[in-house]
Amino acid sequence: MATATTSKASRMGEEIWKTRVDKISAEVLTLTYGTLVAQLCRDLTLPNTASQTDYLAVNAELDRMGYAIGLRLIEDFLAKSQNTGHCSNFREVAEVISKVGFKMFLNVVPEVRGWQGPPAGEEGAGGPVAFSLVLEENPLAEFVELPDDGRAQDELWYSNVLCGVLRGALEMVQMQVEARFTSDVLRGHESTEMRVTLVRYLQDELPADDD
Amino acid sequence: MSYHFAIVGTRDNPLFDLDFGTSKLGGDGLSHFKPEAAHMNQFILHASLDMVEEVQWANKDLYLKKIDSYQNNSIHCFLTATNVKFLLLMNPDPSATPYSQHTPGTTTSPPPRAAANAKHSATLLAANPSSPQTEEAVRVFMGEVYESYVKCTLNPFYRANQIITSPIFRSRVQAAAKKYL
Numbered sequence: 301m302a303t304a305t306t307s308k309a310s311r312m313g314e315e316i317w318k319t320r321v322d323k324i325s326a327e328v329l330t331l332t333y334g335t336l337v338a339q340l341c342r343d344l345t346l347p348n349t350a351s352q353t354d355y356l357a358v359n360a361e362l363d364r365m366g367y368a369i370g371l372r373l374i375e376d377f378l379a380k381s382q383n384t385g386h387c388s389n390f391r392e393v394a395e396v397i398s399k400v401g402f403k404m405f406l407n408v409v410p411e412v413r414g415w416q417g418p419p420a421g422e423e424g425a426g427g428p429v430a431f432s433l434v435l436e437e438n439p440l441a442e443f444v445e446l447p448d449d450g451r452a453q454d455e456l457w458y459s460n461v462l463c464g465v466l467r468g469a470l471e472m473v474q475m476q477v478e479a480r481f482t483s484d485v486l487r488g489h490e491s492t493e494m495r496v497t498l499v500r501y502l503q504d505e506l507p508a509d510d511d
Numbered sequence: 512m513s514y515h516f517a518i519v520g521t522r523d524n525p526l527f528d529l530d531f532g533t534s535k536l537g538g539d540g541l542s543h544f545k546p547e548a549a550h551m552n553q554f555i556l557h558a559s560l561d562m563v564e565e566v567q568w569a570n571k572d573l574y575l576k577k578i579d580s581y582q583n584n585s586i587h588c589f590l591t592a593t594n595v596k597f598l599l600l601m602n603p604d605p606s607a608t609p610y611s612q613h614t615p616g617t618t619t620s621p622p623p624r625a626a627a628n629a630k631h632s633a634t635l636l637a638a639n640p641s642s643p644q645t646e647e648a649v650r651v652f653m654g655e656v657y658e659s660y661v662k663c664t665l666n667p668f669y670r671a672n673q674i675i676t677s678p679i680f681r682s683r684v685q686a687a688a689k690k691y692l
Contacts (some may be wrong), residue, residue, distance in 0.1 A: 327665075334667025341668070443665035445677050 305409070309395045312381060313403035313465065320380045321404055336356075337458060341447070350447070353447075355455035366464020374469040377401060379508045390498050393475070394431045397466065402433075410435045414495075430497040432482070438492050446486050453488065455483040464498060474502040512636075513542040513605045514692060515552040516684065518660070520672040523560060526595070527675040527684075528553070532685070534689045544605045552584075558599045559586045563596055573657075574650050577640050581682040582608050585640035590652035591660065593671075597653055601692075603605050603638040636692065657685035 337358070344357040382509055387393045394412045401411050411434040417429035440459045448454040457463075463479040470477045476499040483489035518527040530542035530552075544552065559579035566575050569655045577636055579586040583604065589597040602608060636645040663669060675681075 330624060331665065331667065334665075338667040442666075443662055445666050445679060447668045485547065 305392050306388035306399065310409070313400040313409065316400065317378055317403050317407060326439055326442070330439060332362050332432035332463070333440050341452075341456075344456070353449075353456075355452060359457050359460045361457075363467070364448060366461035366466075367468040368464075369473055370468020370470075371463070373405070373473040375448050376397040377404065377469065380404060390429050390475075391415070393470075394433075394496070396422075398433060401469075404474050408437055408439060409434060410494075413493075413502060417498075430495060430496060433472075433494045433496065435492040435494075438485070441484075441486055441492070445487055457484060459484070459492070463494060466494075471502070476500050476502055478480040512538055513544050514688065515542070515544070515548075515602075516601040516656075516688070517553070517556050517558070517598050517600075518675065519560065519598060521555070521684065522672060523592050524672060525553070525557075525674075526672070527680070529650050529681065529684055529688075530648070531685065531688045531692075533692055535636070535692070541688060544602070544603070545608070548605060548608065552600055555579075555581045555584055556600055557584060559588070559598065560596065562586075563598075564590050567594075568671065574646075574653055576649075580640070587640070587646075587649045587653075589649075589657065591657060595660070597656055597660075599649060599653070601636065652687050652691040655691070656684055659667060659683040659687075676679055 301462055335455045339355045339360055340358045343354070344354045344361065346354045370428065377400075381396075381404070392463075398410050398412050412431050413434050414430075414432035416431070438459055440461070444458060446456060446458065457480075463481065466479045468479055478497045478499055480495055481493070482495045483491055483493045485492050512533040513608075514531050514533070516529045516531070517525060519528045530544060530549075531545060532538050532541045534540040534666075559582070562579045563575065566578050566588075572639070573590050573592070575587050575588045575590060576590045584600050584602045587599045587601070592599070636648055639645055659680055663675060663677055666677070669677075671676075
């Protein structure tokens, strides 16, 4: 069943990429994002220092930006992939994010790996539900070498905007997730990997003061 | 046979330098400059910048070939489009270069040790700094370094005219040197 979803999702990703997506030069994206991160690194400094970057603040800021992007991007995603239908379980969500979402916006297909949780269709049973997205290539991080100040290698998640995007987009479709990077080739790791954990399905909630 | 390679920025500020030897003809790839050559080489290279300014507008090519020589050092230059200078100093026999007792006029007479193993060194690139083979080898080397340099400048954390500290860039230059020089 999982394989059926996978091939359906990859076909759809290919189709949408070919027919419905406006493309720009990869360098434009890479350099724009790079400049943004570098500027954040210059602007956000540790308290009482002039030039020491607060990388944790940079990570948080990138995540926040990504969240704001995700909140809007999901609409574009749903409009372009009209006939997806509902994802019936979180496994399908993972496949669609990887094969359709990433394909549509970045033209890469991260591998879904490290699945954790109950069998498909029984997510209600409880226990953590999570998966990893392994990026073979990362269009955001082309040409990048992290600053060699001894801290960036351990603290900065250069592509952290992607975590925010996933968090924002999934929140708009009633899934609260926690997304974070667990490894990055820029830091010298073997692969670039994000971990996405489902926190809960959101219910339609009325505002507290609504009678 | 030793080389000294340096990149000089648009404000004549040093960005990068590297010493190495030839890996051809059984060379060990290490530089054999005398200790006093370390600062003399920088001095000689930066002195040749005057020649670069003279030659650069008379030449359409980015590779300016051999632009200067001092004692038995020859300097080749490659200009990038943004006027960053790649300078390569080559010396066929650094142990024979008498930096401290240099008098004008000794430049033309061959240094004694070079004469002793002239047969070996005659085939070295640096012994014929203006020969087509040398020019071609340096051209290809510079082309590779240029490519790596472009990648380096595309790194968002690198600012123009900043000293290049990237170990990746350094190893790429070393690889190109090993391959072509």
